[in-house]
Amino acid sequence: MGLATFKGGIHPPDKKIFSANSPIAASKPPKIAVIPLSQHIGAPCNAIVTIGQEVKKGEVVGEPAGFVSSPVHASVSGKVVAIGEFPNAMGRMVNSVVIENDGKEEWTALKDNPDYMSLPPEALKEKVKAAGIVGMGGAAFPTVVKLSPPKEKQIDAVLINGAECEPYLTADYRLMVERPKEVIEGLKILMKILGVQKGYVGIENNKPDAVAKMKEAASGSGIEVLALEVKYPQGAEKMLIKAILGREVPPRALPMDVGVVVQNVGTALAIYEAARFGKPLIERVVTVTGEGIAEPKNLMVRIGTKISDLIEECGGFKDGVGKVISGGPMMGFALSSLEVAVTKGTSGILVIPEEKVFHADEFGPCIRCGRCIDACAMGLMPSMLSVLSERGFYEEAKEYNLFDCFECGSCTYVCPSKRPIVQFVRLAKSMVKP
Amino acid sequence: MEATKKDQQFIVSVSPHVRSDETTSRIMWTVSLALLPALLSGVWFFGLKALFITASCIISSIIFEHLYMKIVDKKSVVSDGSAFLTGLLLGMNMPASLWSFSPFTAHVPVVASFFAIVITKQLFGGLGFNVFNPALIGRAFALISWPKAMTIWTEPTAALLSMDAKTTATPLGILKEEGVTKLLEVFGDKMSLYTHLLIGNRAGSLGEVSAIAILIGGLFLLAKRYITWHIPVSFLGTAALMAWVLGGKGALFTGDPIVHLLSGGMMLGAWFMATDYVTSPSVKNGQIIFGIGCGALTMLIRLKGGFPEGVMFAILIMNCFAPLIDRSFKSKVFGAVKQTKAKEIKQ
Numbered sequence: 001m002g003l004a005t006f007k008g009g010i011h012p013p014d015k016k017i018f019s020a021n022s023p024i025a026a027s028k029p030p031k032i033a034v035i036p037l038s039q040h041i042g043a044p045c046n047a048i049v050t051i052g053q054e055v056k057k058g059e060v061v062g063e064p065a066g067f068v069s070s071p072v073h074a075s076v077s078g079k080v081v082a083i084g085e086f087p088n089a090m091g092r093m094v095n096s097v098v099i100e101n102d103g104k105e106e107w108t109a110l111k112d113n114p115d116y117m118s119l120p121p122e123a124l125k126e127k128v129k130a131a132g133i134v135g136m137g138g139a140a141f142p143t144v145v146k147l148s149p150p151k152e153k154q155i156d157a158v159l160i161n162g163a164e165c166e167p168y169l170t171a172d173y174r175l176m177v178e179r180p181k182e183v184i185e186g187l188k189i190l191m192k193i194l195g196v197q198k199g200y201v202g203i204e205n206n207k208p209d210a211v212a213k214m215k216e217a218a219s220g221s222g223i224e225v226l227a228l229e230v231k232y233p234q235g236a237e238k239m240l241i242k243a244i245l246g247r248e249v250p251p252r253a254l255p256m257d258v259g260v261v262v263q264n265v266g267t268a269l270a271i272y273e274a275a276r277f278g279k280p281l282i283e284r285v286v287t288v289t290g291e292g293i294a295e296p297k298n299l300m301v302r303i304g305t306k307i308s309d310l311i312e313e314c315g316g317f318k319d320g321v322g323k324v325i326s327g328g329p330m331m332g333f334a335l336s337s338l339e340v341a342v343t344k345g346t347s348g349i350l351v352i353p354e355e356k357v358f359h360a361d362e363f364g365p366c367i368r369c370g371r372c373i374d375a376c377a378m379g380l381m382p383s384m385l386s387v388l389s390e391r392g393f394y395e396e397a398k399e400y401n402l403f404d405c406f407e408c409g410s411c412t413y414v415c416p417s418k419r420p421i422v423q424f425v426r427l428a429k430s431m432v433k434p
Numbered sequence: 435m436e437a438t439k440k441d442q443q444f445i446v447s448v449s450p451h452v453r454s455d456e457t458t459s460r461i462m463w464t465v466s467l468a469l470l471p472a473l474l475s476g477v478w479f480f481g482l483k484a485l486f487i488t489a490s491c492i493i494s495s496i497i498f499e500h501l502y503m504k505i506v507d508k509k510s511v512v513s514d515g516s517a518f519l520t521g522l523l524l525g526m527n528m529p530a531s532l533w534s535f536s537p538f539t540a541h542v543p544v545v546a547s548f549f550a551i552v553i554t555k556q557l558f559g560g561l562g563f564n565v566f567n568p569a570l571i572g573r574a575f576a577l578i579s580w581p582k583a584m585t586i587w588t589e590p591t592a593a594l595l596s597m598d599a600k601t602t603a604t605p606l607g608i609l610k611e612e613g614v615t616k617l618l619e620v621f622g623d624k625m626s627l628y629t630h631l632l633i634g635n636r637a638g639s640l641g642e643v644s645a646i647a648i649l650i651g652g653l654f655l656l657a658k659r660y661i662t663w664h665i666p667v668s669f670l671g672t673a674a675l676m677a678w679v680l681g682g683k684g685a686l687f688t689g690d691p692i693v694h695l696l697s698g699g700m701m702l703g704a705w706f707m708a709t710d711y712v713t714s715p716s717v718k719n720g721q722i723i724f725g726i727g728c729g730a731l732t733m734l735i736r737l738k739g740g741f742p743e744g745v746m747f748a749i750l751i752m753n754c755f756a757p758l759i760d761r762s763f764k765s766k767v768f769g770a771v772k773q774t775k776a777k778e779i780k781q
Contacts, residue, residue: 007768012452167452238768248769323445334446350451357445358453364514365562367458370716378768381760383716401767409450416456417562423448 003205005229006239008377010410012167012232012330014206019170019289019296024178026300027286027313031101033076033304034086035061036094039343040134041141042068047097053080056108058280060132061097070142071132074108075282075302076101089307089326089340090333096341099304110278121193124275128193131274132281132344136266137161137172137235138327140345143267147193149256156259158190159244160268162203162210163228163235166328169348171285172265174298176203176210179269180217186268187223189275194261199223202244206230232330233408237262239377251404252434266347281344288314292321292351301342307349308338322354330409364417372411372421378404382411382421389424394431403434458561461711462515464660466522468651469706473526475634475644479590480530480599484640487533487543488525491572494547495521502556516561520550523569523706526641527699527746528576531588531601539583546572566753567713570746577746587637604637605697610742613683614690631696642702645695652705661709664721665728669704670695672729680737694736703728703745713753720759727752 038044045062049055055074062072074097082098113119119127129144149155160183164172176183187199201218203211205227215225228234228243238249240262247258255262263271266284273279282303289296294315301310307324311317325332327347372382380401388397402425411421476484499517503510512518524546532539550572558564577584587607588599605627608617621627630636634644642648655661674691681689694700699707708714708728715724728748735744 010454012454242768250769251767253769321442321444323447323451325451329449329451331449332451333449334444334451336444336446338442352451354445358451364458364511365560367461367562367711368714368716369461369711370718371456373716373765374718376765379765379770380767381717381765384760400764404767407449412450413452414454414456416454416458416461418453418457420448422450426448 003227003229004202004243005231005234006242006377008375008379008410009231009233009239010375010413011230012413014230015167016170016173016206018168018291019287019298020173022174022297024174024285024298024300027302027305027310029076029101029103029105029302030305030309032081032306033074033099033101033302034096034306034341035072035075035099035304036086036088036096036341036343037062037072038094039072039140039303039345040070041139042066042070042145044095045069045072047083047095049080049083049097051080051083054078055080055099056106058110058282059108060280061099068142068145070134070144071130071280072097072303073132073280073282074099075304077104077106078102087337087340088343089335089346091336112277113275116275117188117192119275121195124189124193127274127278128271131270131279133267133270133274134281134344135264136270136284136344136347137264138331138345138347140343143263143271146256146261146263147190149194149261153256154259155194155196155256155261157198157200157245157261158187158194158196159240159260159262160187160199160201160265161235161237161240161262162201162207162214162265163240164207164265165204165230165232165235166330166332166348167232168289168350169287169328170289170298171287171347173207173210175265175269175285176207176214180213182272183265183268184214184217184221184223185276186270186272187263188221189271190261190263190268197222200244201225202228202234202240204228204230204234232410233377236377236406236408251401284342284344284346286310286342286346287348288351289348290351291356292318292353294318301346303342303344305342306338307335307340307342310342310349311338311351317351318353320354321351322357323352325350325352330413331407363419366419367417369416371414371416375410375414377408377410378406380405382425385428386419386421386424389428394428397428398432402428402432405429458516459514461660462519464658465655465706466515466519468654468660469522469526469641471647471650472641472644472702473522475647476526476530476640477594479592479634479643480588480640481591481594483533484530487528487530487640488522490540490543491525491528491547492518492521494544495524495551498548498551499556502552511561514561517551520555520568520572521547523641524550524572526702527569527573527639529584529587529638530640531586531599532583539580542576542580542583545579546576549575562712564712565757566750567707567710570707570750574746574750589637590635590643592635602637604742605631605693606736606742609693609697610736614693617693628692628696631693636697638697639699639702642699645701648701648705652701655705655709661705662718662721664718665709665714665725666704668722668725669708669729670700672726673700673733676730676733676737680733694733698736698743699745700732703732703749707745708749708752713756715756715759715763717760717763717765720756720763723759723763724752724756727755
């Protein structure tokens with residue numbers, strides 16, 4: 001029997017070798033931290049500091065403005081020098097708090113809890129909320145919302161997503177190798193909050209040492225650590241649940257509808273730190289990698305650090321850089337400027353040299369080879385979606401389950417005609433209502 | 435240094451940022467390569483005239499494709515190999531005797547190529563939009579227009595320069611007209627018949643005769659994952675079953691499936707014509723239905739119809755259904771079945 005997995009998917013070269021062996025190193029704290037008030041899915045925060053105010057590390061600078069929202073904290077100590085619109089990595093203008101670092105690294109008062117596991121679930125949940133923790137795999141969905149399922153949804157399993165199926169990225173891998181105990185503790189806290197007995201960690205089998213380390217850390221706890229087949233998009237929530245538990249999340253439903261909550265490795269660590277030390281989410285691991293960077297590294301980076309600073313810290317670009325991507329090559333987005341800040345959802349910075357950039361300015365007709373259908377993890381017909389969208393038949397695309405596509409890009413990766421299938425899907429989605 | 439870095443321009447485009455190295459033209463050229471053993475066996479058995487016919491189909495197909503694109507003012511895409519492949523398949527579906535048949539019939543490949551490329555493919559929207567397999571329509575057109583020239587079969591001579599081969603009937607023709615006893619008489623015994631059919635030492639279209647050469651190409655495509663087992667296996671399986679059940683004289687379950695599988699265009703059709711991406715369903719379940727339809731129609735025509743051979747018409751008829759099959763099967767959306775089950779349980 002093979003390793004657990006799902007149907008469909010693709011095998012892009014994993015390219016993790018660039019940064020896999022570089023231990024997580026602390027990045028230089030930024031001189032100026034630009035902290036966006038919207039780093040998560042949901043309502044942007046309201047700034048609660050004023051220009052000129054002195055703030056300490058870990059102090060709240062933005063309060064959540066609704067249930068689906070998450071507070072943001074100062075990642076350095078210093079003076080607020082500006083509050084206003086700054087471009088984020090997607091190029092949108094986002095209200096941000098700018099702090100000038102005084103270099104003192106003074107923490108705000110944090111509440112230490114050596115005995116955190118004896119706290120009641122509600123108190124632990126409150127700590128997760130106060131720490132501003134969001135999904136750190138990239139989507140940045142407020143974690144506390146996932147931990148507050150409606151009463152009728154009975155949760156019975158918590159999954160930690162250690163698949164890290166995007167090529168190049170190694171941030172979660174390094175965390176699992178270097179800090180497995182803390183990740184497992186994070187999972188235990190999640191299980192306690194949700195009142196769940198079953199905990200799992202799913203890791204793609206191209207990281208055998210991570211599997212071994214996590215197994216060791218989990219031994220005796222009842223938590224299962226599973227090696228999964230190496231296949232993109234193994235780390236998509238629905239695919240991970242299918243691989244580990246054999247459950248299929250119905251179309252348009254959420255993991256909680258099949259009794260599951262999925263959290264990323266980095267998120268689990270942040271939850272542990274929030275429960276144990278009361279530490280808010282002000283830093284995260286960012287993999288800076290790719291053929292176009294001088295010294296690929298895994299860095300522990302303060303939120304608000306400019307991407308240009310990270311590039312510099314990794315020895316700068318090699319000659320002829322073409323593309324800089326925030327995230328992985330499959331679902332990340334290309335940056336137009338490096339003068340944007342790292343946020344809670346920034347899992348990696350990928351630098352691709354010009355000669356390796358794929359140019360998609362020309363594509364051919366669909367030859368109906370069916371490769372995209374085989375690759376689609378959701379069982380869709382991307383070929384039909386792209387043809388219908390190309391011709392403007394957006395309503396008809398809905399009959400082919402347009403809105404079940406989560407835009408993983410597998411179809412586009414395999415297409416021999418190099419059709420921008422995902423982009424056609426995005427276009428159709430924007431033209432019709434679900 | 436700092437300033438230049440900040441001024442640097444980056445390429446911005448949408449995800450995914452990496453692509454596989456598979457391309458349409460690589461697929462077309464690889465399929466053409468997979469046809470090489472079958473073509474070479476045709477040249478071996480029927481001489482260089484087999485090569486001349488195939489070459490004239492390929493050259494005319496490429497020229498028509500190029501001219502059409504020029505006329506409609508589109509970028510010529512001859513290099514994608516699709517016109518080459520159509521010409522190659524068309525040529526392999528013609529009798530080698532076409533070259534030496536008198537009166538002069540060298541125009542047949544040219545006109546058939548025109549019909550395949552311009553009428554069947556380009557007028558329907560070009561690559562990816564044709565309903566019917568272009569090579570098969572080209573052949574069907576030639577067969578209807580020049581029924582005599584397209585059905586003069588010659589004995590394999592296994593001499594490169596042979597020009598005056600004896601005319602003879604194809605194994606399927608003998609089977610249809612005179613029955614299995616005569617067929618065995620012609621080829622000696624059963625084993626000898628099977629061997630002749632397997633290696634291709636028999637009359638027939640120049641590229642269809644050697645079952646083993648076609649199989650080598652087909653298995654190569656299978657190994658390279660350019661095709662899957664679904665269409666060939668369901669096609670050949672259905673045909674074999676029907677030949678066994680209905681192919682006997684008088685009694686059921688006495689037919690000889692092996693003769694039917696190895697003769698006519700069965701192998702070439704199942705491995706290379708029915709598996710054409712554009713004109714077959716893209717959903718796997720649909721491909722099985724498609725293959726079953728092709729196999730059943732082929733045998734129906736062979737056993738009950740007026741023609742000795744039915745592969746071409748069977749595939750063309752099933753081509754019509756390919757879009758419909760895709761539509762009705764679609765593919766199963768992840769989690770969808772469980773949802774309906776869950777609803778049923780709730781009710």
